[in-house]
Amino acid sequence: MKIKRKFGRFNSISTKLVFTYFLIMIITLFLFSYYVVSSMKTYLYDDEKLNVTTTSNVVASFAADYIDSETGELDKERFTAFINGIGVDPRMRVMVLGKDITVLYDSQNNRNLLGTAQVRASVISAVNGVDGFKQYENGDFVTLDASAPILNSDGEVIGVLNIVYVPDSAAKFIDAIMTEILFLVIVILLLVGIIIFIVANLVSKRIVDFTSKITSMSDDGILDEKFDISGHDEISRLGEAFNTMSEKVVNLEKQRVQFVSDASHELKTPLSSIKLMADSIIQTPDINVEYVREFMTDINNEVDRLNRIVNKLLYITKMDVRSEEDDKHFELISLNDIVQGIEKNLQPVAKKADITLVFSTPGEIFLMANKDVLWQGIYNIVDNAIKYTDTDGYVLVAMEQTGGNVVIEVRDNGVGISAEERDKIFDRFYRVDKARSRETGGTGLGLSIALGAVKYHNGRIELESEEGKGSTFKIILPDVVPERAEEDKNEENI
Numbered sequence: 001m002k003i004k005r006k007f008g009r010f011n012s013i014s015t016k017l018v019f020t021y022f023l024i025m026i027i028t029l030f031l032f033s034y035y036v037v038s039s040m041k042t043y044l045y046d047d048e049k050l051n052v053t054t055t056s057n058v059v060a061s062f063a064a065d066y067i068d069s070e071t072g073e074l075d076k077e078r079f080t081a082f083i084n085g086i087g088v089d090p091r092m093r094v095m096v097l098g099k100d101i102t103v104l105y106d107s108q109n110n111r112n113l114l115g116t117a118q119v120r121a122s123v124i125s126a127v128n129g130v131d132g133f134k135q136y137e138n139g140d141f142v143t144l145d146a147s148a149p150i151l152n153s154d155g156e157v158i159g160v161l162n163i164v165y166v167p168d169s170a171a172k173f174i175d176a177i178m179t180e181i182l183f184l185v186i187v188i189l190l191l192v193g194i195i196i197f198i199v200a201n202l203v204s205k206r207i208v209d210f211t212s213k214i215t216s217m218s219d220d221g222i223l224d225e226k227f228d229i230s231g232h233d234e235i236s237r238l239g240e241a242f243n244t245m246s247e248k249v250v251n252l253e254k255q256r257v258q259f260v261s262d263a264s265h266e267l268k269t270p271l272s273s274i275k276l277m278a279d280s281i282i283q284t285p286d287i288n289v290e291y292v293r294e295f296m297t298d299i300n301n302e303v304d305r306l307n308r309i310v311n312k313l314l315y316i317t318k319m320d321v322r323s324e325e326d327d328k329h330f331e332l333i334s335l336n337d338i339v340q341g342i343e344k345n346l347q348p349v350a351k352k353a354d355i356t357l358v359f360s361t362p363g364e365i366f367l368m369a370n371k372d373v374l375w376q377g378i379y380n381i382v383d384n385a386i387k388y389t390d391t392d393g394y395v396l397v398a399m400e401q402t403g404g405n406v407v408i409e410v411r412d413n414g415v416g417i418s419a420e421e422r423d424k425i426f427d428r429f430y431r432v433d434k435a436r437s438r439e440t441g442g443t444g445l446g447l448s449i450a451l452g453a454v455k456y457h458n459g460r461i462e463l464e465s466e467e468g469k470g471s472t473f474k475i476i477l478p479d480v481v482p483e484r485a486e487e488d489k490n491e492e493n494i
C-alpha cells in the first residue's frame with residue numbers, strides 16, 4: 001500500500017510537471033551556457049588573433065633585412081635591438097626560423113629552442129609562402145600560433161617569423177560571468193519552479209477532488225456528488241459533464257426505486273384482496289355455495305389482473321433491453337396490416353361498450369418498423385381511447401404520410417385529460433382515475449409501453465385534450481424511405 005502511494009505521488013501530475021520543467025530548464029541552461037562560453041571565447045580571442053597575425057606579418061616584412069640571403073644566417077644582435085626597439089608585446093614569443101624551420105632566434109631564451117626544428121602547422125604553411133595560423137586550447141588556456149614567411153627582395157622564402165602567444169586567460173572572466181549567470185538561473189529556476197509547483201498542485205488538487213467524488217459515487221454509492229465549478233477550463237467542463245451525469249444517475253436511481261415500490265404496491269393490492277377473500281371462505285363455516293362462487297369469481301378477476309400486470313412488466317423489461325440493443329430489428333411493413341389487426345381485436349370491445357370505432361385508411365402506407373413493437377404501441381392508445389370514452393361516444397383512428405413522417409391519429413370524445421395530468425400519464429403506473437382504470441382492467445402501464453414503442457422507432461407522441469370533451473393522441477414516426485434503406489444496405493455491402 002505504502003509503495004503504491006509512493007508511486008502514486010511520483011505519478012502525480014504535479015510531480016510530472018515539475019520534473020519535466022526541471023528537465024527542460026536544465027537542458028536549456030546547458031545549451032545556453034555552452035553557447036555563451038563559446039561565443040565569448042570567439043569574441044574575446046578574435047582581437048588577439050588579429051593582433052598576433054598582424055604583428056607576425058609586420059615583423060616578418062622587416063626580418064629579411066637581418067638575414068643574410070646567401071648564408072641564411074641571422075644577425076641576432078641587430079635583430080634583438082630591432083625587436084626591443086619596436087616594442088613587441090613581451091608576452092608574445094617571437095621566433096625566427098630558417099628555411100629548414102630550425103630556430104635561429106627566440107625572444108624567450110629560457111626554454112632554449114635554438115637549433116630545434118619546429119614542425120608546426122603554422123610554420124609549415126609559412127615556409128611554403130602562405131601565412132599560417134593555429135589556435136590551440138589547453139584547459140583554461142588558449143595558445144595562438146601565427147607564422148609569416150620572410151621573403152627576400154626576389155620574393156623567395158628565406159625564413160619564417162613565428163609568434164606564439166598565450167593571452168591572459170579569459171577563463172577567469174568567463175567564470176565570473178558564469179557565476180553570475182548561474183546565480184541568476186538558480187533564482188529563476190526556484191521562482192518558476194515554485195510557481196509551477198503551486199499551479200500544478202492546484203490543477204492536480206482539482207483532479208484528486210474529482211477522482212474522490214467519482215470513487216465515492218462508484219464505491220460508496222453516493223450518487224448525488226457534485227463538482228464545484230470554478231472557471232471555464234477543460235477541468236471545469238469535465239466537472240459540468242460529471243454534474244450532468246450525476247443528476248441523470250440520481251434521476252434514474254429515483255425512477256428505479258419508484259418503479260420497484262410502485263410495482264410492489266400494484267402487485268400487493270390484488271394479492272391482499274385474494275388473501276382476504278380466501279380467508280373469508282376458509283373462516284366461514286357452512287358457507288353458502290353462491291358466496292363461494294362469488295368470491296372465487298372475484299379471486300379469478302384479481303388473478304387475471306395480476307397476470308396482466310406481470311405480463312406488462314415483463315414486456316417493459318424486454319423493451320428496455322431491446323432499446324439498448326444497437327441492432328433494432330426493422331423490416332418493411334404495411335401499416336394498414338397493423339391497423340386492420342387492431343381493428344379486428346378492438347371492434348368487439350367497442351361494440352360491447354356502445355362506442356363507434358372508425359378506422360380511416362386512405363391508401364397503403366409502408367414503413368420500416370418492428371411490427372410487434374409498433375402493434376403494441378398503437379393498440380394501447382386505441383384501447384385507452386375506448387376505455388376512457390363513455391357509451392355512445394366515438395373513437396376515430398386515421399393515418400397519413402406527410403412531410404417525411406407517418407402520423408397515426410387516435411381521436412376520441414371521451415373523458416379527456418387535464419393540462420396538469422398530460423405529462424404524468426406516460427409515467428409507469430400513473431392513472432388519473434384509479435377507479436375507472438381498475439374497472440376497465442387498466443394497470444397504469446399501457447401509455448408508458450406505447451411511448452417506449454414509439455421511441456423505439458425514433459418517433460414521438462403529441463397529445464391534445466380537453467377535460468370532458470375528448471383527447472387526440474398523435475403518433476409521429478419518421479418515414480424512413482425503404483429505397484434509401486436498401487441503397488444504404490447495398491453501399492455497405494460494396
Ligand code: ADP
Nearest residue numbers: 384385388425431432437442443444445446447
Ligand atoms: P391504464 O392501464 O390505467 O389505462 P395507461 O398508462 O394506459 O394506464 O394510461 C394512464 C392513464 O392515462 C389512464 O389511467 C387514464 O387516466 C389516462 N388516459 C389514457 N388514455 C386516455 C384517453 N384516451 N382519455 C382519457 N384519459 C386517458
